[in-house]
Amino acid sequence: MAEPVLTIEHLTKEYDGQTVLKDVSLQVHEGEVIVIVGPSGSGKSTLLRCINALEDIQGGEIRLRGQKITAGAKNLPQIRQKIGMVFQSYELFPHLTVMNNILLAPMKAQKRAKEEVQAEAMALLTRVGLADKADSLPRQLSGGQKQRVAIVRALCMHPEILLFDEVTAALDPEMVREVLEVILQLAENKRTMLIVTHEMPFARAVADRIILLDDGRIQDDTDPEEFFESPKTELAKRFLQSFEYTRTRKSDD
Amino acid sequence: MNWSYIQKVLPLYEKAALLTVRIGLLGILFAVLVGLLCSAVRQLKIPVLRSVVSAYIELSRNTPLLIQLFFIYYGLPKIGIRTSAEACGIAGLAFLGGSYMAEAFRSGLEAVGKIQHESAVSLGLTGLQAFRYVILPQAFAISIPGIMANVIFLLKETSVFSAISLMDLMFTAKDQIGLYYNTTECLALLVAFYLVILLPVSLLGSLLERRARHAEFGG
Numbered sequence: 001m002a003e004p005v006l007t008i009e010h011l012t013k014e015y016d017g018q019t020v021l022k023d024v025s026l027q028v029h030e031g032e033v034i035v036i037v038g039p040s041g042s043g044k045s046t047l048l049r050c051i052n053a054l055e056d057i058q059g060g061e062i063r064l065r066g067q068k069i070t071a072g073a074k075n076l077p078q079i080r081q082k083i084g085m086v087f088q089s090y091e092l093f094p095h096l097t098v099m100n101n102i103l104l105a106p107m108k109a110q111k112r113a114k115e116e117v118q119a120e121a122m123a124l125l126t127r128v129g130l131a132d133k134a135d136s137l138p139r140q141l142s143g144g145q146k147q148r149v150a151i152v153r154a155l156c157m158h159p160e161i162l163l164f165d166e167v168t169a170a171l172d173p174e175m176v177r178e179v180l181e182v183i184l185q186l187a188e189n190k191r192t193m194l195i196v197t198h199e200m201p202f203a204r205a206v207a208d209r210i211i212l213l214d215d216g217r218i219q220d221d222t223d224p225e226e227f228f229e230s231p232k233t234e235l236a237k238r239f240l241q242s243f244e245y246t247r248t249r250k251s252d253d
Numbered sequence: 254m255n256w257s258y259i260q261k262v263l264p265l266y267e268k269a270a271l272l273t274v275r276i277g278l279l280g281i282l283f284a285v286l287v288g289l290l291c292s293a294v295r296q297l298k299i300p301v302l303r304s305v306v307s308a309y310i311e312l313s314r315n316t317p318l319l320i321q322l323f324f325i326y327y328g329l330p331k332i333g334i335r336t337s338a339e340a341c342g343i344a345g346l347a348f349l350g351g352s353y354m355a356e357a358f359r360s361g362l363e364a365v366g367k368i369q370h371e372s373a374v375s376l377g378l379t380g381l382q383a384f385r386y387v388i389l390p391q392a393f394a395i396s397i398p399g400i401m402a403n404v405i406f407l408l409k410e411t412s413v414f415s416a417i418s419l420m421d422l423m424f425t426a427k428d429q430i431g432l433y434y435n436t437t438e439c440l441a442l443l444v445a446f447y448l449v450i451l452l453p454v455s456l457l458g459s460l461l462e463r464r465a466r467h468a469e470f471g472g
Contacts, residue, residue, distance in 0.1 A: 054371050081377030091372035095390050095468040104386055104470060105376035137467070157376060 004029050005065060005161050005192050006051065012059030013043070013050055013216075020046050022216040023060070028161065031190040035203040035224075038213035039239065044196040047213065048163045051194070052085050065160065081109055084154030084162040088169050090146040092138040092153070098125070099134040102153045110157070117156060124152040128182050144175030151182055162186070164195040180206075200243050204228050212236050259438050262429060269425040270446045276339060276419070277408045277450075280346025284407060285400075287347055288354025295355075296362065306355070313352035319413045321345050326417045342414045346407055353403045361396030362388070390468040397465055401458030405451055422446050 006028040013021035021043045028034055036044045049055045051062055056071040063069065069079055092101050099121060106117040125131045128148040138146055147167055154162060164183065168176040180202045186193065187206050197203055203210060203224065210227040212220035212235065219235045220227065231237045291306045313321070322345040329336060336344075365388050373383035415424035426443040430436050 052375055054375070077374070077377050077379045080375055083375070085372075085375040087368065087372060089368065091368055093369070093373070093387050093391075095394065095466065096470070097467075100470065105373075105378055108382050108386060108470070109377040109379075153376070 002030060003066065005032075006194070007063045008051070008060070009062075010060035011047075011050060011057060011062060013046055013055060014058045020216050021050065021057075024213075024216070024218055025060075026211070026218065026221075028192060028194060030192055032208050033187045033191075033193045033195065033206055034209045034211060035195045035197060035207035036211045036213055037197070037200075037203060037239070038219075039242075042213045043216045044213050045165050048085070048165050048194065048196055051163060052080060052083055077109065081105070081157055082160040084157060084159035086147070086150050086154055086162070086164050086167050088166040090138075090143070090150050090170075092146055092149060094138050097135050097137055098130070098141070098149050101138070101149060102156050105153070106156050121152065121156055124155055125149075127185075128152060129178075142175060143171045144178045147171065147175075147179045148182055151179075151186075155186075161192045161194065164193065164197070166196050166198065168197065168199060200228070200240075212239060214239070254441070255435060255438055258433070258435055259442065262438075262442070265425055265429070266422065266442050266446055269420055269422045270450065272339075272419065273408075273411050273414075273421040274450060276342045276346065276414065276421070277411045280343045280411070281350060281404055281407050283343060283347035284350025284354050284403075287351025288358055291351065291355035292358040292362065295359065310352040310355060313349055314356075318345060318349045318410050319416055321348055322413065322417055338414075338417050338419050341417060342411070342419050346410065349410065350403060350407045353406070354400065357396050357399030357403055358392070360399055361392035361394075364395045365391045386470050390465075394462075394465040394468075397458070397462050401454070401461070404458070405454055408451060408454065409447070 004027040006026075008024060008026040011021055011024040012019065024043075024047065026034075036047065038044050046055060050057050051069070053062075053069050053071040053073075053076055061068060064079055064082060067075070067079055070076065092098075093104070096104065099118070102121040102125075103114065103117055106112045107114060122131065122134065125134055128151065130145060130148055130152075133141060133145060133149070138149070141149065150167075167183075168179050171179065176199065180199065183193070183195070184202075184206055195203070195206065204227075207224045210220070210222060210224050211218055212227070212233070214235055220231070220233050222232070226232070227236060228240065231240060291310065294302045294306045322341065325344050325348070326338065326341045329341070369387055369391070370383055373387040374380065378386070411421055412423040414421045415427060418424070420428075422443055426439045429439045
């Protein structure tokens with residue numbers, strides 16, 4: 001098999017003496033979509049943040065196409081350009097218009113020409129249905145629109161891999177779909193993605209592989225069909241049950 | 254109200270007002286510089302200097318300007334530094350205002366969440382680029398009301414300069430009252446002149462506040 005886009009080896013992350021990630025190893029190959037699920041506090045978001053060196057790590061190694069990712073290293077900005085990250089809270093820059101939000105990094109970090117990036121940004125905005133919002137400020141947009149802009153902003157950097165950190169968790173339910181459909185489209189275009197989500201039907205639809213993280217360890221690594229239809233581990237069964245609702249009615253007397 | 258007296262004394266007040274504005278603006282300019290310097294030291298977490306800045310801020314904010322002025326005006330000559338009363342006034346204002354400005358800048362910087370920085374560096378911007386294009390414009394917009402409040406506060410504080418014989422508005426009014434007992438006219442003029450100086454500053458402040466919320470990054 002070809003060299004993986006992303007390699008994580010024996011990653012250990014500690015917070016104030018508490019181990020949040022324990023010996024996590026993972027490979028992400030070109031065009032692969034991996035969904036990470038697990039109870040809250042299991043370390044899913046921390047794992048994504050480690051990949052982008054937003055957290056320093058206490059053990060192991062993370063490599064993007066063979067290049068080691070180290071917090072504080074000189075080449076970190078260059079590596080980060082190839083890793084697109086979308087946050088739960090959008091994190092658009094509130095003082096810049098939608099277009100300038102998208103243009104900032106390609107122009108300043110990659111030194112690309114404004115016209116070229118602008119044309120690409122416009123094409124992407126059109127694809128996510130936001131062409132008419134280019135000159136709007138973030139606060140004039142709905143949550144779903146903001147998140148779609150954040151995705152376009154990440155795409156415009158031509159990243160090798162996209163990280164999605166619970167990107168619909170802060171959205172009103174009716175806006176979840178418009179964001180997830182954009183991500184589904186990206187999956188169809190064979191984008192390499194690592195997705196943390198609580199939306200199980202979406203996870204099933206988008207994933208090539210499902211990873212169950214619990215207590216800082218990878219507990220299950222399998223294809224979605226098997227994970228949802230016939231979970232092998234006790235932990236996976238219990239986790240999936242937490243999404244089901246049943247009502248115990250008293251029988252009529 | 255004795256209008257002919259007011260007409261006669263008006264040029265004196267004009268001269269005093271110019272002095273107030275000149276010392277006020279120069280003092281504020283240096284206060285902003287001191288404030289920026291303190292913010293930079295704190296932001297970059299420079300050891301030792303950081304403690305010096307903290308000590309300075311506490312000292313400057315918790316002592317009256319009048320006493321700071323006396324230290325500068327009577328103290329400096331004792332260690333061999335001779336300067337004009339005007340320079341002392343400017344130095345005093347910068348000493349007092351520097352800490353207030355530093356606090357205004359800090360509140361702005363702290364109001365921009367850490368995750369905005371993370372979002373910027375995640376895109377591949379360097380720390381410096383993230384600060385310049387993402388953090389600073391937002392922090393500045395948030396700081397403006399605080400900065401403008403400080404500017405008005407410092408301009409009003411210039412009224413204690415009369416204590417070191419600077420012929421500012423306050424000094425002139427007190428002088429005139431002492432000479433002619435035209436208390437009503439003198440105090441009315443004093444209020445009028447301070448308003449003429451400060452109202453435009455207030456208006457400018459609200460204008461800036463509205464403008465600063467949007468930014469571009471040129472190029």
